[in-house]
Amino acid sequence: MRTHIYNKMTAGEISSYLASGRDAIFVAVGVTEIHGEMPVNVETIRAEGFALAMAQKCGALALTNLPYFYPGGTVIGDPTVHTTIRDGYHYLWKILKSLVDQGFKKIFLIPGHGGIDLICTALIRDFFEAFHIHPVMISTMAIFKHPNGKGAFGDLTSFEITNCGAYRIMGMEEDLPIQPDFAGDTGEKIPDEPIMHAFAWKVRSLGGVAALAYSDTRMHGGGLVFHSEAERDEICAKGEKWIRDSVDAIDLDGLLAAVGDYQAYVLRVCEKFPRFNKLP
Numbered sequence: 450m451r452t453h454i455y456n457k458m459t460a461g462e463i464s465s466y467l468a469s470g471r472d473a474i475f476v477a478v479g480v481t482e483i484h485g486e487m488p489v490n491v492e493t494i495r496a497e498g499f500a501l502a503m504a505q506k507c508g509a510l511a512l513t514n515l516p517y518f519y520p521g522g523t524v525i526g527d528p529t530v531h532t533t534i535r536d537g538y539h540y541l542w543k544i545l546k547s548l549v550d551q552g553f554k555k556i557f558l559i560p561g562h563g564g565i566d567l568i569c570t571a572l573i574r575d576f577f578e579a580f581h582i583h584p585v586m587i588s589t590m591a592i593f594k595h596p597n598g599k600g601a602f603g604d605l606t607s608f609e610i611t612n613c614g615a616y617r618i619m620g621m622e623e624d625l626p627i628q629p630d631f632a633g634d635t636g637e638k639i640p641d642e643p644i645m646h647a648f649a650w651k652v653r654s655l656g657g658v659a660a661l662a663y664s665d666t667r668m669h670g671g672g673l674v675f676h677s678e679a680e681r682d683e684i685c686a687k688g689e690k691w692i693r694d695s696v697d698a699i700d701l702d703g704l705l706a707a708v709g710d711y712q713a714y715v716l717r718v719c720e721k722f723p724r725f726n727k728l729p
Contacts, residue, residue: 453505454504455510455512455513456512456514458510467551467553471508473504473553473556473705474510475503475504476500476511476558477515477559478560478568479494479496479497479562480516481528482530483528483669484669484671485671486631486673486674487671492562493516494619494621495562496560496561498616498617500557502696503696507701509555512544512548515544516530518532518540518560518564519533521564522663522668526666526669534564534568537565537568541568545572546580554709555705557584557586558585559589561589561615566588569584573585581712583711592695592696606673607691610691611688612688613688614685614686614687614689614690614691615689617685617689618689627678627681631676639667640664642664645661
């Protein structure tokens with residue numbers, strides 16, 4: 450396969466892929482927001498890097514160029530592009546419906562930003578009931594495993610290194626700026642917000658969701674500063690390895706088979722219970 454990126458394939462290549470009986474696609478769902486010294490598309494490229502790595506592993510396709518979904522608390526910053534959860538739900542629905550009409554039956558949503566989970570989880574159930582096709586969300590945060598034993602994003606640096614790895618997978622590492630004279634502190638700075646943190650802790654301890662309202666743009670900061678191309682390339686290579694190690698730990702072939710088996714089972718349920726087949 451010349452490329453696994455849907456957006457870079459010719460019409461004939463996509464048609465040949467579908468005609469061969471393959472029907473899986475990994476849809477990267479991103480955001481454009483402030484992120485310290487990193488480009489504002491970092492959590493879009495994160496989603497795309499993971500989606501492409503998964504598509505490459507199992508011979509599927511990756512759909513990219515979806516960068517403008519719900520950002521959450523970073524809307525206080527001028528560089529953040531703001532759309533609502535509702536906006537993203539309807540836009541993503543249209544895209545998934547088109548993919549189903551085109552012939553894709555195994556659809557995987559790969560969000561690069563935590564707030565997008567709110568869109569995906571609601572959409573999945575509604576979409577399933579409407580078309581009996583079950584999109585599957587694979588969180589980039591949930592699948593990340595530090596090869597040296599740290600838990601998922603055990604520290605800020607490990608998270609940022611995987612972000613750099615995603616740029617490398619997408620062939621975009623040159624988008625990460627070189628700042629040889631930068632001497633500032635890029636660490637994540639969280640001002641003391643006792644009211645917000647107390648509220649969030651109480652809500653989350655009960656299994657709820659807290660809509661955070663940041664009061665300082667540095668609350669979603671960080672990023673790595675590179676003083677040379679060699680330094681950047683070394684970190685990007687390390688990040689790519691972490692991503693591919695994480696993807697290799699997933700039984701993607703088994704997951705694709707499970708999705709196919711489940712959707713065939715659902716069709717049998719529809720035959721048995723006609724009401725389920727008539728849900729809007």
